Amino acid sequence: MTAATHFRTCPTTGLKIDRSAENLIKANAVVAVVFLLIGGLFGLSIALTRWPAVHLLPADWFYLALTAHGFDVLLAWIIFFEMAVLYFASAILLNSRIAAPRWGWAQFWLMLVGALMTNVAVLQGNSSVMFTSYPPLVAAPHFYLGLVLFAVGALIGCAVFFGTLVVARDEKTYQGSVPLVTFGAITAAIIAVFTLACGAIILIPTFLWSIGIISGVDPLMYKLVWWGMGHSSQQINVAAHVAVWYAIGAMVLGAKPISEKVSRMAFLMYILFLQLASAHHLLVEPGVSSSWKIFNTSYAMYLAVLGSMIHGMTVPGAIEAAQRAKGFNKGLFEWLRKAPWGNPAFAGMFLSLVMFGFLGGISGVVMGTEQINLIIHNTIYVPGHFHATVVAGTTLAFMAITYLLVPLIFRREVMFKKVAQWQPYVFGLGIAGISLFMMGAGTLGVPRRHWDITFADALSQFQFSPAAFLMLALNGLSAIVAAIGGAMYIIVVVCSVFLGRKIGDNEVVQLGPVSGAASAAAVARYGNEGTLKIPGTVVLVAVFFVSFVLYYFVNWKYLAEVWPLK
Amino acid sequence: MSGPQSNEPGQPERTPFFQRVLDNPFLLLFLGVTIPTVVYLIWGIMEIIQIPLASP
Ligand code: HEM
Ligand SMILES: [Cu+2]
Numbered sequence: 001m002t003a004a005t006h007f008r009t010c011p012t013t014g015l016k017i018d019r020s021a022e023n024l025i026k027a028n029a030v031v032a033v034v035f036l037l038i039g040g041l042f043g044l045s046i047a048l049t050r051w052p053a054v055h056l057l058p059a060d061w062f063y064l065a066l067t068a069h070g071f072d073v074l075l076a077w078i079i080f081f082e083m084a085v086l087y088f089a090s091a092i093l094l095n096s097r098i099a100a101p102r103w104g105w106a107q108f109w110l111m112l113v114g115a116l117m118t119n120v121a122v123l124q125g126n127s128s129v130m131f132t133s134y135p136p137l138v139a140a141p142h143f144y145l146g147l148v149l150f151a152v153g154a155l156i157g158c159a160v161f162f163g164t165l166v167v168a169r170d171e172k173t174y175q176g177s178v179p180l181v182t183f184g185a186i187t188a189a190i191i192a193v194f195t196l197a198c199g200a201i202i203l204i205p206t207f208l209w210s211i212g213i214i215s216g217v218d219p220l221m222y223k224l225v226w227w228g229m230g231h232s233s234q235q236i237n238v239a240a241h242v243a244v245w246y247a248i249g250a251m252v253l254g255a256k257p258i259s260e261k262v263s264r265m266a267f268l269m270y271i272l273f274l275q276l277a278s279a280h281h282l283l284v285e286p287g288v289s290s291s292w293k294i295f296n297t298s299y300a301m302y303l304a305v306l307g308s309m310i311h312g313m314t315v316p317g318a319i320e321a322a323q324r325a326k327g328f329n330k331g332l333f334e335w336l337r338k339a340p341w342g343n344p345a346f347a348g349m350f351l352s353l354v355m356f357g358f359l360g361g362i363s364g365v366v367m368g369t370e371q372i373n374l375i376i377h378n379t380i381y382v383p384g385h386f387h388a389t390v391v392a393g394t395t396l397a398f399m400a401i402t403y404l405l406v407p408l409i410f411r412r413e414v415m416f417k418k419v420a421q422w423q424p425y426v427f428g429l430g431i432a433g434i435s436l437f438m439m440g441a442g443t444l445g446v447p448r449r450h451w452d453i454t455f456a457d458a459l460s461q462f463q464f465s466p467a468a469f470l471m472l473a474l475n476g477l478s479a480i481v482a483a484i485g486g487a488m489y490i491i492v493v494v495c496s497v498f499l500g501r502k503i504g505d506n507e508v509v510q511l512g513p514v515s516g517a518a519s520a521a522a523v524a525r526y527g528n529e530g531t532l533k534i535p536g537t538v539v540l541v542a543v544f545f546v547s548f549v550l551y552y553f554v555n556w557k558y559l560a561e562v563w564p565l566k
Numbered sequence: 567m568s569g570p571q572s573n574e575p576g577q578p579e580r581t582p583f584f585q586r587v588l589d590n591p592f593l594l595l596f597l598g599v600t601i602p603t604v605v606y607l608i609w610g611i612m613e614i615i616q617i618p619l620a621s622p
Contacts, residue, residue, distance in 0.1 A: 177588070186594065190594055224610045224611065232602070271597060271598040273601070275606065276605055276606050278602070287614055
């Protein structure tokens with residue numbers, strides 16, 4: 001088996017790179033980007049439809065585009081990219097061959113065929129059931145079949161990942177414990193197993209129902225199991241993008257984790273508790289008890305949130321420690337001011353971190369509170385929240401690491417440097433806008449997944465406040481900015497990968513201000529920075545907490561107003 | 567299935583217990599699948615099947 005493995009040595013990092021792993025990473029990343037392009041265009045078209053003055057699409061196209069958008073970006077783009085991350089964090093970072101590369105290709109083809117099948121079903125027009133596909137809405141059978149193939153493919157990818165961990169351990173390709181980035185990927189893969197199993201468990205009967213073999217699927221049972229997938233898959237994203245944050249800090253700045261122990265504990269919290277928060281999607285369902293809701297979304301979930309807060313401190317902390325070690329010691333924030341803001345990998349990563357925490361994290365915990373959930377349930381606040389998590393957080397982080405994968409794995413120079421430099425800022429600005437304005441509109445009661453809030457052809461009328469219309473217009477404008485930022489990413493990446501200058505076999509590339517060896521030592525080895533001198537980070541965290549507490553109480557106040565106790 | 571030793575050569579102390587737990591991905595996989603299956607799925611399913619059916 002080993003005889004068939006071909007390695008090359010990376011001239012920059014000195015890591016041994018299995019070419020089959022490298023090819024799998026390339027294939028998954030390229031397909032991911034294609035789905036981002038398709039899904040992003042659908043996203044723009046629905047945002048322009050929800051802008052009442054533009055109202056781009058007719059109703060049936062709106063729901064078709066909404067279904068395609070949800071599937072193509074949330075599942076296809078993210079999970080294909082995550083497969084690339086899993087192979088990178090196992091085979092590459094552990095200096096190992098990949099286990100069972102043939103199965104890796106089975107993962108790739110099954111997911112691709114599945115994703116195409118579901119897209120075809122949606123585009124044929126009789127599967128506009130949204131990506132949640134709640135029964136009794138029924139889609140064409142190949143809509144579900146595609147999803148099942150996609151999920152099975154991704155499960156195989158997880159198996160290859162775990163297999164590679166075993167190979168690396170048995171062949172002693174690394175010493176001691178796995179590096180933190182790999183540990184984060186393990187977290188993501190574990191959550192993925194539960195996620196994909198839930199998906200398969202519920203979508204197979206739904207498929208059988210769509211072809212008439214079974215007579216029905218209970219809607220509440222469906223929601224329960226489906227959200228085991230729908231929510232947990234967001235937690236794969238969180239674990240994966242936190243791992244990517246650590247990876248970028250390490251590769252660009254040589255930042256080692258402040259404490260492996262603490263960061264690993266935070267990941268352990270994810271493994272144990274994060275998936276339980278799936279219950280927050282059922283907070284208004286009458287068929288499940290309050291004990292179940294409260295246990296799953298509060299007691300257990302807050303432990304997982306604690307994990308996120310730890311990462312929110314240790315990721316910037318690691319960067320601060322690394323910067324201070326380079327001599328940026330003046331005052332509280334010299335380390336931050338002198339950070340490589342012109343490096344799109346770093347800029348994207350830091351923006352992702354800040355926006356995920358402040359916009360996505362705070363709004364998520366607040367709306368996940370059973371009582372407060374009532375004021376925003378099924379409003380456009382919800383997509384506002386999750387565009388902050390899965391777009392500003394995950395998507396921006398994945399975009400950022402692409403700027404490192406292009407030279408290291410695709411071995412091409414990044415083209416259009418200036419465009420690449422601006423890309424994270426433009427995209428970040430657009431996404432911050434769509435998150436905030438959708439949340440704003442939701443606070444004013446605007447529903448999600450709604451084609452026309454003017455109710456022009458409805459029997460009963462309702463008048464939203466002019467502010468709500470303003471919010472949706474600002475959302476449309478922000479969507480245009482975000483789409484420009486997305487297009488910048490796609491142009492830079494696609495041109496670089498196919499037309500960029502080839503990097504020579506012995507050519508060293510500069511990832512950031514540190515040497516390739518320092519990057520490799522930080523990202524591919526277990527070890528601590530071992531300092532707690534991070535005063536700047538402590539101040540940032542304090543600001544975060546104050547915002548968090550304020551926002552939390554503002555929402556209780558707001559709840560008391562919409563629902564006065566007499 | 568015990569995790570690898572993190573000892574550098576010439577550094578004889580044992581890997582701490584907790585680190586060995588975290589070094590075992592399959593133990594973590596077991597926990598990460600079992601806990602949500604019991605607390606979220608099974609508990610939730612039990613509650614749903616206890617809802618009485620409407621009589622016509
Ligand atoms: C140019 C970028 C994007 C824009 C302008 C955009 C805009 C929108 C809009 C306007 C909605 C509809 C809200 C509603 O009416 O309920 C929506 C829904 C959604 N978006 Fe995006 N989005 C973008 C990127 C993304 C990305 C990258 C992801 C995932 C990684 C994502 C995931 C979703 C999901 C899951 C939904 C919910 C669909 C549903 O309710 O069925 N979006 N988006
Ligand atoms: Cu959720």
